[in-house]
Amino acid sequence: MTSTTPRRPGGRTARNTRAIYDALFAELVERGHAGLSLERVATRAGVHKSTLYRRWPTSDALLAAALAEHPRNDWTPERNGDLERDLIGVGQAVLDGFDDPVVGPISRACLAAALDSPAAAEALSAFLADQHRRAAVVVTDAIDRGELPAGTDPVAVIERLVAPLYYRRLITGKPVTEAGLADAARVAIRLARD
Amino acid sequence: MTSTTPRRPGGRTARNTRAIYDALFAELVERGHAGLSLERVATRAGVHKSTLYRRWPTSDALLAAALAEHPRNDWTPERNGDLERDLIGVGQAVLDGFDDPVVGPISRACLAAALDSPAAAEALSAFLADQHRRAAVVVTDAIDRGELPAGTDPVAVIERLVAPLYYRRLITGKPVTEAGLADAARVAIRLARD
């Protein structure tokens, strides 16, 4: 990680860290990545500016660290015993995230940061890999059930599922219809079957 | 358009506009979206800062305007009489763009801008729609040849092709192998056949 791990991480330091991450996300939600100011983050966290600079070299490093610890790292997909239904569920969760007034802006901010900063890119990469792994259980289930061939790469299937969702919503800016989501699920399954 | 169209668009104004767009792209290439400074753009274009602010309300508006006029709006896919080969060609062109030392940074910058600013998002959306339309001729060809059913939506095929490329390269940050590209092309075709 890019953060300077404090040698005395207990007590106040831990409290501050938590407050800073919270403030960071709140600021990202309110003002976006371009409008981010470490001064405001510090003020909002009730912490002095120098505390931030002491612990993270750049704002991207802070974002990377926050992304690594904080959010929805406990998410788990629904498992219904049917691959297509499960995949649609996963996709819907992704889309719901984009629409969420908190998660959406944070996602966009992380993405924007990743496009500018290698450190943030790495953190985002790790975060997404984790999410993929988490989601991939629905594919593993399908393999166990014999719905898919044994050699299938579960993460690849998930990637194929979410790629068009990200592309349409975040990049082209167009909405994803129910049919679009179903289509994405079908593409992913079709790929896995070969 | 978000730009303030000047009421006297001849002569110097036109020359300035061109110089500004060029300077903007050069700066984006060198410093990225986060490191963009309108002061530097102005200096580089040999123009005074106030000229920029007079004509575009924000940096995003400038980027949007530049994106709308300038780059590779003349690109055309190769047409070999074979859909899969053509699609791979389109995909390869996209990937080459990401790798290009000029086009790549500009793409990333536009994307980052779009994630922060509705104006930029709209401009990017229009730009990509144009690119899709342009690329879609290879699908239309295939329909004409009878390779694909008549009702096929050509743009949808292109989107299915490029979505995983963008997702892997720009979002997860991972490379796209030749096999990955071939996969994307094959799946796009197969799905269109149904």
Next chain:
Amino acid sequence: MTSTTPRRPGGRTARNTRAIYDALFAELVERGHAGLSLERVATRAGVHKSTLYRRWPTSDALLAAALAEHPRNDWTPERNGDLERDLIGVGQAVLDGFDDPVVGPISRACLAAALDSPAAAEALSAFLADQHRRAAVVVTDAIDRGELPAGTDPVAVIERLVAPLYYRRLITGKPVTEAGLADAARVAIRLARD
């Protein structure tokens, strides 16, 4: 005079001149000398900026020209047949000018301009000389009546009268009481008698 006298002073030119002077004074009243902007004056006068620049080289020159033509050049002191009463009347008129919501700010503006610009200083000098001459009739009256010796310099008496008024009100910023004014008048007379 520093103004460029136009070669066709009739019709539109004259109307514009009047409008410009009016706008100038109005702006001075509203924003003071430091806040003066020729752009606003031009807009307010319904005239293009270049018209101003064509006719006056600097804002001070404009102010000087306006001062020479416009204001209270028709003022006349009251003549009561009693020097002290007349002088008090003159002094009161000066003080009333300082307090007037229109004349006061203009006076201060002209003074400030004169402190910065020789052109304005000259204009102010001429203006004040004119005012002195105008006021001096009350002294001439007194000489004619035999109240003062024949060799008395009427303008010097007026200057002795108004100097402390200007000094207290405009320079030290302190008010002038009725007794203060009476004092000034009395001393001016007494000194003239010797």
Next chain:
Amino acid sequence: MTSTTPRRPGGRTARNTRAIYDALFAELVERGHAGLSLERVATRAGVHKSTLYRRWPTSDALLAAALAEHPRNDWTPERNGDLERDLIGVGQAVLDGFDDPVVGPISRACLAAALDSPAAAEALSAFLADQHRRAAVVVTDAIDRGELPAGTDPVAVIERLVAPLYYRRLITGKPVTEAGLADAARVAIRLARD
């Protein structure tokens, strides 16, 4: 005072303050009040612009603060045991100030500032009050010697002395002759005798 007194006035801050005041006066001497630029003052003082804005809200406040601390606050009139001679000495000192290539422009600038800004006006008022008090010892001396009645207001005498000097030189722009100065002294004394 309008200045923001820094909470740690030692060391660098104090050095900066002094350098800023010096630079301010130097700029006023060279360019006058209207030509004052805080950017140039900062550069000249070897200090960054934001340091100025952090400590003084406006240029007038800076001028006020500088006026309050810096100049000739140690001036003392000559005392010759003769009121008229002393007063002429005081008046001559005032006139010499107007002619001085350093003090003159600064005086004019302060006066111009005072005409535009209440803060500067107050500072000037305080400065002049101090000068008056300082000069008034020559009047007190005369009272002690019995030259003037006991109830005489020493400061009023000084004001009466300097008023015509300011009026002629700074306002009407005309020179003050030796006779004019002697006249002013006589007026002041005459006033005090009643």
Next chain:
DNA sequence: GACTAAACGAGACGGTACGTCGAGTCTTTGT
């Protein structure tokens, strides 16, 4: 339970860029 180094709070600073405003000067355009 007291000590010591780590972590923090606080204020000031030099610096870059912002976005705005006004001063003056050119130059395109419409008539």
Next chain:
DNA sequence: ACAAAGACTCGACGTACCGTCTCGTTTAGTC
């Protein structure tokens, strides 16, 4: 062909953050 108005250069404004520094002060962990 020429004046009017639009567009420009230039300098400064006042603001916001950035990242750094120097001091004290608090607090966590250790002996």
